[in-house]
Amino acid sequence: MNKLTALNSCTVSNAKCLCFDYLTAEEIELIDKNSIDVKYKKGETICKHGTIAPHVIYLKDGLAKIYLEGLNDSLILKIIPPGNLIGLTSILEGNNTFHYSSHTYEDSAASLIDIKIFKQIISQNAKFAASIIDMLCENSLQTFGRFFCLKHKQLYGRLADILLCLSERIFKKEEFVLKLSRKELAELSGMSTESLIRMIKKFKDDDIIEMQGKTIKIMNFELLHKISEYG
Amino acid sequence: MNKLTALNSCTVSNAKCLCFDYLTAEEIELIDKNSIDVKYKKGETICKHGTIAPHVIYLKDGLAKIYLEGLNDSLILKIIPPGNLIGLTSILEGNNTFHYSSHTYEDSAASLIDIKIFKQIISQNAKFAASIIDMLCENSLQTFGRFFCLKHKQLYGRLADILLCLSERIFKKEEFVLKLSRKELAELSGMSTESLIRMIKKFKDDDIIEMQGKTIKIMNFELLHKISEYG
DNA sequence: GCAAAAAACTGATTTAAATCAGTTTTTTTT
DNA sequence: AAAAAAAACTGATTTAAATCAGTTTTTTGC
Numbered sequence: 001m002n003k004l005t006a007l008n009s010c011t012v013s014n015a016k017c018l019c020f021d022y023l024t025a026e027e028i029e030l031i032d033k034n035s036i037d038v039k040y041k042k043g044e045t046i047c048k049h050g051t052i053a054p055h056v057i058y059l060k061d062g063l064a065k066i067y068l069e070g071l072n073d074s075l076i077l078k079i080i081p082p083g084n085l086i087g088l089t090s091i092l093e094g095n096n097t098f099h100y101s102s103h104t105y106e107d108s109a110a111s112l113i114d115i116k117i118f119k120q121i122i123s124q125n126a127k128f129a130a131s132i133i134d135m136l137c138e139n140s141l142q143t144f145g146r147f148f149c150l151k152h153k154q155l156y157g158r159l160a161d162i163l164l165c166l167s168e169r170i171f172k173k174e175e176f177v178l179k180l181s182r183k184e185l186a187e188l189s190g191m192s193t194e195s196l197i198r199m200i201k202k203f204k205d206d207d208i209i210e211m212q213g214k215t216i217k218i219m220n221f222e223l224l225h226k227i228s229e230y231g
Numbered sequence: 232m233n234k235l236t237a238l239n240s241c242t243v244s245n246a247k248c249l250c251f252d253y254l255t256a257e258e259i260e261l262i263d264k265n266s267i268d269v270k271y272k273k274g275e276t277i278c279k280h281g282t283i284a285p286h287v288i289y290l291k292d293g294l295a296k297i298y299l300e301g302l303n304d305s306l307i308l309k310i311i312p313p314g315n316l317i318g319l320t321s322i323l324e325g326n327n328t329f330h331y332s333s334h335t336y337e338d339s340a341a342s343l344i345d346i347k348i349f350k351q352i353i354s355q356n357a358k359f360a361a362s363i364i365d366m367l368c369e370n371s372l373q374t375f376g377r378f379f380c381l382k383h384k385q386l387y388g389r390l391a392d393i394l395l396c397l398s399e400r401i402f403k404k405e406e407f408v409l410k411l412s413r414k415e416l417a418e419l420s421g422m423s424t425e426s427l428i429r430m431i432k433k434f435k436d437d438d439i440i441e442m443q444g445k446t447i448k449i450m451n452f453e454l455l456h457k458i459s460e461y462g
Numbered sequence: 463g464c465a466a467a468a469a470a471c472t473g474a475t476t477t478a479a480a481t482c483a484g485t486t487t488t489t490t491t492t
Numbered sequence: 493a494a495a496a497a498a499a500a501c502t503g504a505t506t507t508a509a510a511t512c513a514g515t516t517t518t519t520t521g522c
Contacts, residue, residue, distance in 0.1 A: 092368035137323035
């Protein structure tokens with residue numbers, strides 16, 4: 001496989017959150033005692049860039065995005081499916097703030113784990129720490145790929161990336177229901193809403209996808225991969 | 232300070248490589264025995280994306296870039312000044328390859344640290360591991376900022392970012408000698424060579440910088456910061 | 463020191479994608 | 493069920509930046 005095929009603007013990393021598998025019984029209890037379970041409605045804010053980060057967030061259910069906000073623009077860094085952490089970079093020593101904002105795409109549930117306890121366990125449990133390191137590395141790789149593709153690929157290739165990511169990594173089905181507006185899907189693909197609509201039309205005309213309402217079905221994976229690869 | 236001011240396409244992270252300060256005498260010896268010192272000429276390749284990563288690279292002297300290569304384009308992820316690590320993400324379990332390429336900007340010297348030994352020390356020394364986690368977090372933040380700015384800021388703002396980064400973070404002087412061609416500087420700013428030349432001209436005409444050959448002097452930091460901030 | 467090559471620069475043109483200005487369709491509210 | 497609001501869509505226009513096609517300047521090698 002060539003280098004380029006490895007780069008895509010996919011919105012989720014390969015990282016599985018395995019770190020909790022390495023906890024002792026006491027550590028699990030410690031985390032349980034120092035966590036708060038929360039439910040979020042669709043569209044709610046989970047965390048806000050620049051505010052103090054009192055916890056690391058484990059998304060148990062639902063779907064969320066993490067993003068950076070500018071004056072006019074915002075940039076989606078990644079999508080968080082269930083079983084992933086939000087705010088891992090906030091464990092950084094000497095800067096206990098959230099480094100991005102997060103927002104739910106659908107009704108979601110999360111555990112808010114006290115960040116001090118989280119850091120304490122990192123310092124006392126080497127396997128847990130190693131697992132965190134792995135996740136941070138995976139997150140970096142995902143960001144690198146997305147960075148490259150949003151900077152260099154054209155609209156066509158970017159939409160192909162997103163569709164493949166949704167189908168293969170997030171929903172793991174060729175047909176899925178994506179509860180996002182065109183505006184949100186455009187933001188995710190890093191393009192304007194109008195451009196997104198035009199691209200979707202092209203994909204439909206070329207029989208690459210079928211789309212009815214919020215249901216998307218990938219009809220031609222092979223071609224979609226080629227479009228993703230060649231930009 | 233508002234969120235936006237925190238985002239820049241600066242090419243170096245704030246991370247200081249402190250991890251080696253936490254080693255025991257034996258661990259230092261272990262690393263010494265399992266490291267190779269190498270000298271690179273200007274323009275040499277330090278590591279190549281996709282190849283096996285037998286070591287983590289500590290840049291002792293010189294200047295390097297790490298970047299992703301596409302078919303036509305390449306994307307500079309960051310600049311590595313002396314005292315920083317290259318290839319830290321390669322410690323990721325189950326994927327011992329380099330996740331980017333690296334190339335020297337000037338004559339440089341590095342220590343190649345055996346990656347197995349490096350990982351062994353992570354697993355046995357919690358403070359070392361915590362320091363690695365810190366560096367990974369800092370690297371992520373730097374990438375986020377650069378990602379946002381290269382995606383959303385215009386040429387003018389991007390060049391301002393790079394100039395500020397070079398002056399304030401890398402050379403730590405208002406006047407510095409940058410041994411890069413226009414082409415390399417353009418690549419660093421994520422724009423075409425012609426665009427870079429036009430932007431430099433604008434900056435000179437507006438008395439923001441002075442430039443003679445490879446010597447750059449920042450004349451108006453305040454304005455440069457404003458340009459960086461407002462894009 | 464001169465020729466050749468590379469780098470720096472300039473102006474004109476092209477292009478990809480955003481923006482603008484709408485219309486149509488769908489959803490929500492009353 | 494009708495009105496209002498929001499979302500989806502369409503075509504025309506604009507714009508930022510790349511590309512193209514050169515010229516001038518600097519560097520390199522013989």
